Amino acid sequence: MADFKLYYFPLRGRAELTRIMFVAAGIKFDDIRVPRSEWPEKKKTFPNGKMPMLDYKGQYLTQSLAIARFIAKTCGLAGKSDWDQAQVDQIVYTVNDLTEEYYSYYLEKDSSKKEEKIRKLLYEYVPDKLATFEGWLKQNKGGDGFFVGSTLTMADVAVYEDLTSVLQKDTNLLDKFPKLLAHRQRIAGYPRIKEYLAKRECTEV
Numbered sequence: 018m019a020d021f022k023l024y025y026f027p028l029r030g031r032a033e034l035t036r037i038m039f040v041a042a043g044i045k046f047d048d049i050r051v052p053r054s055e056w057p058e059k060k061k062t063f064p065n066g067k068m069p070m071l072d073y074k075g076q077y078l079t080q081s082l083a084i085a086r087f088i089a090k091t092c093g094l095a096g097k098s099d100w101d102q103a104q105v106d107q108i109v110y111t112v113n114d115l116t117e118e119y120y121s122y123y124l125e126k127d128s129s130k131k132e133e134k135i136r137k138l139l140y141e142y143v144p145d146k147l148a149t150f151e152g153w154l155k156q157n158k159g160g161d162g163f164f165v166g167s168t169l170t171m172a173d174v175a176v177y178e179d180l181t182s183v184l185q186k187d188t189n190l191l192d193k194f195p196k197l198l199a200h201r202q203r204i205a206g207y208p209r210i211k212e213y214l215a216k217r218e219c220t221e222v
């Protein structure tokens with residue numbers, strides 16, 4: 018039995034960053050996808066009634082970024098020095114800002130507001146964030162490697178994963194960001210990640 022059990026809905030959502038880090042590091046984990054129909058009962062048994070939830074040897078951890086950072090350390094993907102780790106966190110929190118904007122659109126019930134939200138997101142908010150990410154990428158060895166240091170970190174995986182949803186809406190969003198596009202292709206080309214992505218079900222989030 019694996020030491021790590023990760024509970025989440027059958028979506029990428031707030032669990033996918035952690036899933037891909039497990040995959041990249043080749044660490045076995047139980048990827049428990051809780052169907053919506055089972056969630057109301059399960060919710061009562063979870064520490065703060067939210068997912069993702071990590072069961073690590075019988076101890077429970079919630080909050081996606083706390084889980085991600087713990088697993089990044091476990092997988093050697095947190096950054097090597099304290100400064101590197103702070104830079105990784107800077108990127109991961111910026112990615113999370115984008116995640117929250119996306120959820121604000123995704124969860125919007127009013128169709129006219131929803132339309133306006135996705136337009137602003139894709140053509141105002143996202144390009145601004147992409148310019149920030151490309152700038153950070155270029156600061157490290159001209160942008161031809163990783164966001165931080167000389168090996169894969171949680172920052173690379175976070176940017177990769179988070180752009181998936183918006184790129185599903187408009188595949189041309191990276192056209193003006195060649196370094197980011199090449200970075201995305203490099204991350205997707207990691208053999209274990211490539212194998213995982215090939216089998217992964219396509220979901221909106």
Ligand SMILES: N[C@@H](CCC(=O)N[C@@H](CS)C(=O)NCC(=O)O)C(=O)O
Nearest residue numbers: 030031066067068069079080081082
């Ligand atoms: N800040 C929390 C948010 C957790 C959260 O809102 N999870 C949602 C799914 S993305 C959830 O569990 N929704 C079901 C519910 O609230 O009953 C995190 O990052 O983990």
